[in-house]
Amino acid sequence: xxxxxxxxxxxxxxxxxxxxxxxxxxxxxxxxxxxxxxxxxxxxxxxxxxxxxxxxxxxxxxxxxxxxxxxxxxxxxxxxxxxxxxxxxxxxxxxxxxxxxxxxxxxxxxxxxxxxxxxxxxxxxxxxxxxxxxxxxxxxxxxxxxxxxxxxxxxxxxxxxxxxxxxxxxxxxxxxxxxxxxxxxxxxxxxxxxxxxxxxxxxxxxxxxxxxxxxxxxxxxxxxxxxxxxxxxxxxx
Numbered sequence: 001x002x003x004x005x006x007x008x009x010x011x012x013x014x015x016x017x018x019x020x021x022x023x024x025x026x027x028x029x030x031x032x033x034x035x036x037x038x039x040x041x042x043x044x045x046x047x048x049x050x051x052x053x054x055x056x057x058x059x060x061x062x063x064x065x066x067x068x069x070x071x072x073x074x075x076x077x078x079x080x081x082x083x084x085x086x087x088x089x090x091x092x093x094x095x096x097x098x099x100x101x102x103x104x105x106x107x108x109x110x111x112x113x114x115x116x117x118x119x120x121x122x123x124x125x126x127x128x129x130x131x132x133x134x135x136x137x138x139x140x141x142x143x144x145x146x147x148x149x150x151x152x153x154x155x156x157x158x159x160x161x162x163x164x165x166x167x168x169x170x171x172x173x174x175x176x177x178x179x180x181x182x183x184x185x186x187x188x189x190x191x192x193x194x195x196x197x198x199x200x201x202x203x204x205x206x207x208x209x210x211x212x213x214x215x216x217x218x219x220x221x222x223x224x225x226x227x228x229x230x231x232x233x234x235x236x237x
Contacts, residue, residue, distance in 0.1 A: 006173045007120045008234040011193075013183030014125040017203050018112075019135055020103040025049060028097035035093055036085050044081065051076050056126065060159055060187050066152065070095075070128065099134030105205075107223035112144045114227045123148040124167060124181065126158050126188055146171070158185075159192030168196070178234060182226060186214045199233065201226070 015021035029048055030040035038044070055069040064072070074090040115121060123145050125132050129152040136142055149167045156163035168174045180199040183189025191214050193200035202216035203223070210219075218233075220226055 006175065006178065007118065008230070009122065009171060009174060009179040010115060010119045010230065011122050011124045011167075011179065011181040011198075013181075013185065013189050013203075014123055014132060014136070015127060016105065016184040017182060017189075018105055018108045018123075018141065019139060020105050022049065023103045024098060024101070024135070025052070027101075028094055031097045032090055032094040036090060038081065038083060038085070044077075047080065048073070048077050057187055059126075059157055060191075062160075066128075066157070095128060095131050099131045100138070102135045102139040104139065105223065109141075111223045111226060112141060115230070116144045119230065120171070121145045122167065122171065123150075124158065124164075124183075124189075124192075125149070126151045129153050158188040159190075159195055161192075161195040164192060164196035164198075180217075180230070180233065182220075186211055186216070190214050190216045201229065 012018060026045050026049075029045055033040040033044065052073045055064065055073045058064045059066060059069050070091050071087040074085070074087045074094075078085050078087070078090075112121075121144055123136070125148075127150060129150045132148075132150050136148065142148060147170060149163075149170075151157040151163055154163055154166050156166060158164075168176075176197050180201055181189055181193035181196075182201045182203055183193075184203045184205070186202060186208075190200045190202050193216075194214070199218070200216040201218040201220060203226075204219055205221055207221065218229060220229065
């Protein structure tokens with residue numbers, strides 16, 4: 001890179017991009033349900049994951065609040081199971097369990113080592129602040145990032161343009177033309193990047209079907225595909 005040039009900016013999602021959220025979710029939920037005298041059957045864990053994903057989508061669409069997401073997901077699950085339990089107690093227990101420990105996505109540590117120093121790295125996450133901060137600390141990855149942006153602290157959620165503008169305002173020398181967001185969610189990360197006017201890269205390890213209404217600029221299936229892609233995108237001219 002030419003002397004004195006500004007490093008390109010790479011925004012990275014956390015859940016299911018750097019850290020395996022589904023694995024952490026299942027472990028935390030199993031502990032929570034057990035404490036509430038509910039058997040953590042595999043089908044129950046899968047159903048919660050579906051309910052949870054839908055609630056976050058409703059938040060992204062601006063149809064419900066963050067507080068509603070964090071409690072009603074348990075209310076819906078308990079109603080389907082035909083049990084009477086405290087949504088608030090379940091939420092507190094689950095978040096406490098989720099904030100402890102971490103699981104890396106395959107290749108995530110190697111990716112951060114490869115990108116560190118070459119790019120200005122930032123985390124952009126819709127997760128709950130206490131939970132994400134605990135998992136990031138457990139993973140020991142904060143050292144790679146210029147700053148960590150969590151929607152609960154920013155005051156706006158992905159994919160809103162307001163979230164990204166608030167982040168951009170805190171990035172020294174930020175240039176939209178030299179920025180890219182990488183994430184696994186079309187509705188949150190990719191739609192958000194499109195709203196914000198930056199390049200987008202969809203991390204799609206499970207080979208999910210694309211959506212005609214949300215078109216990423218790039219798509220990768222493994223994290224080791226990202227460094228050469230970035231070199232090509234931001235090749236000095």
